[in-house]
Amino acid sequence: MKILLTGGCGYVGTPLAQRLIEMGHDLTVVDLQWFGNYLKLAKGLKVIQADIREVDSILFDGMDVILHLANIANDPCADLNSKLNWEVNTLATMFLVEKAIRHGVKQFVYASSGSVYGVKEEPEVTEELSLVPISDYNKTKMVSERVLLSYSDRIRTTIIRPATICGYSPRMRLDLSVNMLTMQALTKGKITVFGGNQTRPNIHLQDMIRVYEHFLAKPELTGIYNAGFENISILDIAERVKKHVPAEIVVTPSNDPRSYRLSSKKLLATGFQQKYGVEDGIREVIEAFRQGRLNDREEFYNIRTMKKLGSLA
Numbered sequence: 001m002k003i004l005l006t007g008g009c010g011y012v013g014t015p016l017a018q019r020l021i022e023m024g025h026d027l028t029v030v031d032l033q034w035f036g037n038y039l040k041l042a043k044g045l046k047v048i049q050a051d052i053r054e055v056d057s058i059l060f061d062g063m064d065v066i067l068h069l070a071n072i073a074n075d076p077c078a079d080l081n082s083k084l085n086w087e088v089n090t091l092a093t094m095f096l097v098e099k100a101i102r103h104g105v106k107q108f109v110y111a112s113s114g115s116v117y118g119v120k121e122e123p124e125v126t127e128e129l130s131l132v133p134i135s136d137y138n139k140t141k142m143v144s145e146r147v148l149l150s151y152s153d154r155i156r157t158t159i160i161r162p163a164t165i166c167g168y169s170p171r172m173r174l175d176l177s178v179n180m181l182t183m184q185a186l187t188k189g190k191i192t193v194f195g196g197n198q199t200r201p202n203i204h205l206q207d208m209i210r211v212y213e214h215f216l217a218k219p220e221l222t223g224i225y226n227a228g229f230e231n232i233s234i235l236d237i238a239e240r241v242k243k244h245v246p247a248e249i250v251v252t253p254s255n256d257p258r259s260y261r262l263s264s265k266k267l268l269a270t271g272f273q274q275k276y277g278v279e280d281g282i283r284e285v286i287e288a289f290r291q292g293r294l295n296d297r298e299e300f301y302n303i304r305t306m307k308k309l310g311s312l313a
Contacts, residue, residue: 007070011173038170055095060103076303078137089140107156124263163201163228166281174300182285185247195254196235201228201262204276228262
């Protein structure tokens with residue numbers, strides 16, 4: 001297939017792009033590369049450094065699928081510049097799907113977020129529950145979903161709501177809970193937990209990639225799907241890290257009330273099976289660090305990089 005992958009230089013996008021090339025797809029990556037480019041040159045791969053807001057600069061000719069991962073990721077980064085957040089996460093999404101339709105693209109797969117649910121008391125948060133987004137970031141994801149669904153009669157549309165992702169990537173993120181707490185244990189011998197009782201869903205990076213593969217192979221599966229498996233507290237994650245790396249756990253107050261237990265029964269009913277988990281993510285970060293493939297770098301924290309970019313963002 002001929003695939004356009006936005007955000008293909010990101011934490012998920014980088015290993016996803018490499019996997020799609022291995023599968024023999026013709027892949028075009030569009031990414032502004034604020035956080036660098038860790039993709040390896042390969043036959044069938046074209047990398048374009050471009051802003052997805054400038055949709056007219058992106059060629060859609062002959063594309064079969066759009067995998068739309070590019071976004072201003074996480075609450076702190078979105079809060080830095082609300083206008084940028086809405087332009088990139090929502091307005092650009094609308095422009096992308098409209099252009100995809102005009103060029104006869106068959107399938108549009110969108111990376112939303114499990115955080116759109118907000119605070120939920122239900123034991124299982126399914127796709128049918130109401131969305132009560134708390135932050136600006138969550139709101140842009142919710143609105144983007146609704147924009148895409150309004151075009152679903154004109155293009156096959158699949159919306160994925162991922163849990164918090166963990167595991168090693170060449171374009172690493174150390175501001176995600178499992179990765180962050182593991183790195184704290186390795187570099188400081190101390191893990192700082194904010195609150196700790198909040199329950200959050202998790203998904204391993206390799207399973208996240210497999211989810212995208214799954215929907216590429218089954219384009220008839222349209223609609224909204226949760227993607228997360230291990231619903232555990234932040235404190236529980238810290239305790240798991242401590243089993244692998246001796247460290248002190250320090251619990252401090254938190255003003256983040258988000259707590260929910262994501263259900264992925266709908267995804268599992270389509271034939272997808274989980275293969276990896278939080279323990280795998282912890283072990284990967286430890287192994288990469290001890291082998292010298294990973295260190296505690298500024299660009300692996302989105303908020304730090306965005307602040308450095310300043311007006312360039």
